[in-house]
Amino acid sequence: SQTIHQWPATLVQPVGSPLSLECTVEGTSNPNLYWYRQAAGRGLQLLFYSVGIGQISSEVPQNLSASRPQDRQFILSSKKLLLSDSGFYLCAWRSANPHGYTFGSGTRLTVV
Amino acid sequence: AQSVTQPDIHITVSEGASLELRCNYSYGATPYLFWYVQSPGQGLQLLLKYFSGDTLVQGIKGFEAEFKRSQSSFNLRKPSVHWSDAAEYFCAVGNTGGFKTIFGAGTRLFVKA
Numbered sequence: 460s461q462t463i464h465q466w467p468a469t470l471v472q473p474v475g476s477p478l479s480l481e482c483t484v485e486g487t488s489n490p491n492l493y494w495y496r497q498a499a500g501r502g503l504q505l506l507f508y509s510v511g512i513g514q515i516s517s518e519v520p521q522n523l524s525a526s527r528p529q530d531r532q533f534i535l536s537s538k539k540l541l542l543s544d545s546g547f548y549l550c551a552w553r554s555a556n557p558h559g560y561t562f563g564s565g566t567r568l569t570v571v
Numbered sequence: 572a573q574s575v576t577q578p579d580i581h582i583t584v585s586e587g588a589s590l591e592l593r594c595n596y597s598y599g600a601t602p603y604l605f606w607y608v609q610s611p612g613q614g615l616q617l618l619l620k621y622f623s624g625d626t627l628v629q630g631i632k633g634f635e636a637e638f639k640r641s642q643s644s645f646n647l648r649k650p651s652v653h654w655s656d657a658a659e660y661f662c663a664v665g666n667t668g669g670f671k672t673i674f675g676a677g678t679r680l681f682v683k684a
Contacts (some may be wrong), residue, residue, distance in 0.1 A: 564613055
């Protein structure tokens with residue numbers, strides 16, 4: 460069966476520090492991969508999605524970047540975190556339409 | 572452009588009462604529609620989806636949703652709510668042939684004893 464792993468679960472980082480969040484999927488090949496951010500009390504904002512290795516689409520210009528070095532690995536990064544980067548980050552995968560997403564358990568990022 | 576509206580930010584129902592969460596969407600063609608549930612501090616779990624066929628779809632945990640094209644709605648229902656249903660619920664719409672899904676802002680459900 461397919462599983463998705465996301466880590467770490469929680470992270471507290473100072474302003475200006477780098478960030479690396481990792482997401483891996485098992486049990487499937489060539490998934491569509493997604494990074495979402497959920498601010499407190501708000502809906503989900505799509506940050507990046509990827510349909511294949513090295514293919515990244517950015518939805519919102521910001522302080523973050525994403526990479527897909529392997530088929531089932533998706534990484535969210537920042538060189539210098541801002542206070543506004545705080546939030547709950549969710550990784551998700553999906554096979555072709557019309558299937559829904561399978562989400563990871565999320566990373567709670569607090570920038571201090 | 573695609574959009575999803577969940578008019579109710581939060582709803583409180585009594586345990587055992589029926590539930591209906593509203594969702595309206597805007598999309599030029601027949602959309603793919605989804606409902607997800609999120610427990611505090613957790614990821615989202617898919618409850619059900621609609622993409623064609625019978626407009627009344629059954630999901631997990633006793634939930635169902637009805638697609639009404641004339642009203643651009645996809646409301647989620649449950650005949651009898653359990654305390655464990657307290658969570659946040661998200662409606663979402665996906666574009667046919669595309670890669671992205673747009674989520675509503677969510678409705679938080681509170682269940683009182």
